[in-house]
Amino acid sequence: MNIRQCTICEAKNAGHRPRVNPRLCSDCQDWDDLLHVNYCRERTSSHAPLNPTLFSYKHNPDWPPSRKGNYSELKDLAFFSGEYFAARRHCLMCSVLGDALQRAGSENGDGQETKLAVWRPFILDPGRNQLNVRDEQTAVEKGMVPWLQKCVLAICIATAPTGEDSWTYQPSIIEFVLRYENWCYDLSQIAPWERKAMDMGQIRTWLHRCLNEHGEECSVSWVPPSVNLPRGFRLIDVRERQVVLPQAQVEYVALSYVWNAASASPEKQKLQLDSENIKHLEAPNSLKDSILPEVVADAIYLCLDIGxxxxxxxxxxxxQDDLELKAEQIDAMGVIYDRAFLTIVALGDGPTAGLVGLPCRPRQQGFQNRSWDLLATMSNPVGEARLPLIDMAISESVWNGRAWTFQERALSKRKIYFDAGQVYGSCTKERWQEKPVDEDATEWKKTEAWEIHELPDSPWDFGLDSFTTYSKVITQFSPRKLTFPEDVLRAFAGVVNVLEMKLKRPILLGHPEEFFTESLRWVPEPGFMGARRVLDNVPSWSWASWDSRATWDIDWTIAPGIYLASRVSEVKASFVNFYVSDPKGGLRPVREQHLSLEHYLAEQKRVALGAIKEAAASWWPSSNTDDPMIVELSELDQLTKQVWDWARHKAQSDDATHPWPPSTARTPRTERLHDLSEDETAFAALRNLEEHTDTRWWPPTTTKDPEAIQKLENLSKKISTLAEGRPNSLVFNTTCAYLKIGPFGRMWFKIPPRRTSAGASFKTKMASPSV
Structure with a gap:
């Protein structure tokens, strides 16, 4: 690594004794040069080989560790008592550690012995000045002398009952600022690192940038303007400190948080709007900070600050006790968050002290790491204190794992996130991260934390009008946690409404009706343990009935939502339409738009023929000028036969270079036929023709048997009557069945299609639902 040599090692290498800093004791002289205590000691393996994630907050698993294993244990560190530090009060570092140990002892209370060990420092250097500025002259020219370095010191506090030897070891941190009179050497002072509150001007700047530079991109709603806010829609007037029923449309901010983590106070946690206190809470100045959950009180403060x-x-x-009105408003929460000017998000893990980092809720110094990922990587052995990037802070939060917050994150235009030790923000164009106090704004914008691009907040891509759009959303939502399992579809309702309106596709119990057969292929993700939810009117065929991540078996359809392929019999079959027992409208067909089997086969033939004509001209009959993409359907089979005969003749007369039939050729399978050579393209396309011409299908594409058609189209009256008494059950006739049995589909049985048809009603499926 191209880095300056520290003054201590430089003296030793020259055969001199290193300079002695009178402000440090003999054991702490390494601290006289920051590079030595941080980099050189790491390079010489002087720091104990501990796992840094023990000390970290929301560690990024993508960052490589300093070692691959064989970590030592906390108890193997060198621990010292209060008496040791008291005898060295003249030492800057020992004085800081002694104060920390004394504070830890007072927090543990009487009857406990406490001792402390130091592991290693981690520095906050987002501009990489220690790596980029390699000589003191450059540092002087840049105005970096004296040098103030923010530092996170990883320590371990051990406690045990007085007189006993049963020690408990707690990885901890101390945050302080080191002052060096020269470029990172000659330590003269250690001061507390004050990180109590963020500069609120940053939040106002973020919002100003979004409003004035992003235009319509950050103002467009997912929900159409024709959809109104629910009746009885109320807001908190933060100036008058009261609940109001606005008489006109007003701009508002929404709060998103985990309900049971709003406050550590049972009394504040219980407070909510109900029919008994509504008049009181609608009175001016009724919402005092003293009675509100801290996260709500702080959200009021933030609203006032940003105007x-x-x-x-x-x-x-x-x-909360008006059940009818409550149901309407809960169902409309997607609209509420979509219309909000800004959403304030409390990411706090566990009962929170509020929106920490606001001036009204300053961060408290303590031994618990609530801010830093600490790492010395193999590529950069200098120990670094890194702020978790916004992506990781959100993904690792309890808030992000809750079902209700899925729609709140997806539908909100702008969001300000409060983590335990850091503030973040995002809109549809940018993401923001709190700049540490005293960091140069220009240098901060060069760091990874200021990388300007949007967060992947929206789980959908409406440009993909396919099942991919739906399955991605459901896969992300389904593993999220609920306090009340019966809320699963209600928590998904806001997203459903947006998907239905944007793609103009109805969704039935979490399954898009347009791709219903394909959607029914869901299975619980292998290895993702969950439990069956027994819910009223949520049948087992819906992924919502299972507390697990829903994934899709991609094996057994060859066209979206229509066809099944049996590997046992090699016979392919198509489902007949589903009917659902609608609780409101009775038995009705599921509105799935099947392509006809004839249409599907014709399209496959056209694509194959087109590939041969365009990219494998020598395999195309020279006398034929027809365009396979527009040739009449009645002439398509004749064209297919002509091309097939021509290719067979060419293959068999060409010194047996090309085996026949195409299914015996080892041609690469690829969707991009034009990436292959001419001969490989021809045989890939011919194999497609073979598959869609000679394969046996049931029901036959040419069947004219009225009795067979009637059996497939008419439902059994007995089964239909049974289904009407079982809301949300499915009724269908089919020509084949595919049943998975066993945990997560480890075993399966396939029943090949026969020349028979039968009615069936499915209310419950076994173990791994994949009817």
């Missing part, structure tokens, strides 16, 4: 008058919070804007 927003109204705030929506579910527990104070929905009358």
């Amino acid at each position: 927003q008058r109204y705030l929506w919070v579910d527990r104070f804007c929905i009358v």
Whole structure:
């Protein structure tokens, strides 16, 4: 690594004694040069080989570790008592450690012995100055002397009952600022690192950038303007400190949080809007900080600071004991978050002290790491204190694992996230991250934290009008946690409404009707343990009935939502339409748009013939000028036969270079036929023709048997009557069955198609539902 040599090693290499800093004791002289205590000691393996993730907060698993294993244990560190540090009060570092140990002892209370060990420092150097500035003259020219270095010191505090030897070891941190009179050497002072509150101007700048530079891109709603906010829609007037029923459309901020983590106070946690206190909470100045959950009180403070008058919070804007009105408003939460000017998000893990980092809720110094990922990587052995990037801070939060917050994140235009030790933000164009105090704004914008691009908040791509759009959303939502399992489809309702409106496709119990057969292929993700949800009117064929991540078996359809392929009999079959027992409308067909089997086969033949004509001209009859993409359907089979006969003749007369039939050729399978050579392209296309011409199908594409058609189209009256008494059950006639039995589909049985048809009603499926 191209890095300056530290003053301590430089003296030793020259055969001199290193300079002695009188402000440090003999054991702490390494601290006189920051590079030595951080880099040189790492290089010489002087730091104990501990696992840094023990000390980290939301560690990024993609960052390589400093070693691959064989970590030592915390108890193997060198621990010292209060008496040791008290005897060295003249030492800058020992004085800081002694104060920390004394504070830890007072927190543990009487009857406990406490001792402390130091592991290693991690520095905050987002501009990589220690690596980029390699000599003191450059540092002086840049105004970096004296040098103030923010540092996170990884320590371990051990406690045991007095007189006993049963020690408990707690990985901890101390945050401080080191002052060096020269470029990273000659330590003169150690001061507390004050990180109590962020500069609120940053949040105002983020919002100003979005409003003034992004235009319509950050103002367009997912929900059409024709959809109104629900009746009884209330807001908190943060100026008057009261719940109001606005008489006109107003701009407002929404709060998103984990309900049971709003406060550590049982009394504050219980407070909510209901029919008994509604008049009181609608009175001016009724919402005092002293009675509100801390996260709500702080959201009010933030609204006032950024100039927003109204705030929506579910527990104070929905009358909780008016069940009818509550149901309407819960079903409309997607609209509420979509219309909000801004959403404030509390990411806190566990009962929170509020939106930490606001001036009204300053961060408290302590031994618990609530901010830093600490790492010395193999590529950069200098120990670094890194702020978790916004992606990781969100993905590793409890908030992000809750079902209700899925639609809140996906539908909100702008969001400000409060983690335990850091503030983040995002809109549809950018992501933001709190700049540490005293960091140069220009240098900060060069760091990874300021990388300007959007977060992948929206789980859908409406440009993909296919099952891919739906399955991606459901796969992300299905593993999320619920306090009340019966809320699973209600928590998904806001997203469903957007998908239905944008793609103009109805969704039935979490399954898009347009791709219903394909959607029914879902299985619980292998290895993702879950449990069956026994819910009223949520049948087992819906992924919502299973507490697990839903994934899709991609093996057994050859066209979206229509056809099944049996590997046992090699006979392919198509489903007849499904009917659902709708609780409101009775038995009705599922609105799935099947392509006809004839249409599917014709399209496959056209594509194969087109590939031969365009990219394998020598395999195309020279006398034929027809365009296979527009030739009449009645002439398509004749054209197929002509091309097939020509290719067979060419293959058999060409010194047996090309085996026949095409199914015996080892031609690469690829969707991009034009990437192959001419001969490989021809045989890949011919194999397609072979598959879609000679394969046996049931029902036969040419059947004219009225009795067979009637059996497939008419439902059994007995089965239909049974289904009407079982809401949300499915009724269908089919020509084949595919049943998986066993945990997560490890075993399966296939029943090949026969020349018979039967009615069936499915209310429950076994183990791994894949009817």
